[in-house]
Amino acid sequence: MTDKGMSPKSLSPENLSPGNLSIDNALHGLEEFLRDRIAPAIEDPYVSPMARLSAMVLRICANSVDDAAELRVEENAAIRAILGEAVPLLPASIAGQCHDAATSRDPGLKISILDAENHRLRVLLVTAQAVLEDGIGPAAKALDQRIWQLLETVETKRAPRD
């Protein structure tokens, strides 16, 4: 393998061959087959709509494969950043945990590992926000509002793509 073959440009998504049978490509193929060939051939009035729903679920899954890791890495980083900002406003009992989380890194890039880390960070975010809501002063209120804004951004990015 030459250095030219490993250049960043050649690894960019737009340079992948359209013939690459990626995971999302294969899932889309399954979805189309289920929707267009299998579902119409099923006569059972219960199973037929279930087959169509299965195709819809497959499509949503297929559309979430490519950037699944990127989305979680970015979300975890955003939560860490806001937990770091919260540390000075929190009681010592949870400030230490939030500081540790804010300076932590994702332990791996498997989706299951990123999800577990995401859950851990979200639990801390819920705890911190509950404290901030009870806090007095503009700094606590402003950070509480920014957490809500972050939750809006997270939900928008995680919206199912049909």
Next chain:
Amino acid sequence: MSSLEAQVAAYLAHRMPEAVGIVVDELGRIYGGSSQETFRFHATWKEGEISIDRRLILRRDATAGLVVAERDLEYNVYRALAGQGLPIPGVYFLELDAKWLDRPFFIMDMCPGKPGSPFVLTDPYDGHGTAIGEQYWSILGMLAAIDYKAVGLESLRNGAAPSGYWALELDRWEAILDENEALIEPAVRGAMRWLRRNPPPEPAKASIVHGDYRSGNFLFTEDGNISAILDWEMCHIGDPLEDVAWGLDPFWPITRHYPLDEGLARWEAASGIALDRAALDWWLLFTAVKACVIWTTAASGFASGKNREMTMALSGIRAGHFHRDLILKMMRTRGAMG
């Protein structure tokens, strides 16, 4: 007869020893509904010289449903509300012994009509939206007007509580969320805290709450009459505004067919209760939270493999997002984002 048809026939013979020549056929599962499995079937038999021909419904516990329902609850509610002027099916046999059909079930009348799906772009009520809307609100008002103790439903959840229904229901749904949530959702938890910090007033009258009263959970006939209110698995005692708010949720809004103010006026007239709009606003956010919890149980049931119905997966993914997004919009209007 199929295996299940033969099992149902054997059960009917057990419950109706006077019946002769029981035949069960045309049994088929009905699409929709994820809390219980619903089957329609046709049964014929003779009692003396009289030939009986019935179209019936079998409601059987799912292996894992959207919510944790008490097994005999729906059957008991149907029995208690018979004769109260509400369109509901007649019920016959409740069976809790799993030896007959693997799981508990009950048998009831198959009512005429069809459901109107709230999830289609076309008119689900075939041009009868106004008539359906009028009946929808009047029937819900009639339900709120019923004295739950007088009909023997004080045994329902919260039936012995003197007050604090909102907190009892919020506690219940938070506990279900705690049990089923694999990935914590800060927006849902934040909305729950807001609901606790801003409680609604006590209801003017504690009422029977259907718990899932909405478009899609009733049947209507070709002439535009609501023929049956169904799906009472989440019935309990509480604030009647819980049902009012549930039907207004934008996932299945009855306001698509009938104007809000006219609907609420009909509900007030039928219930005899003056509706508190500020309290309704609290229950609208509660509705979105409760829906999120239900979708979480759907996702959990599917992920665990206990229930592989595709509606469970789709509810967990798509409906869950819809209601979290709705919560965020509601929290924005409440000033949460500044």
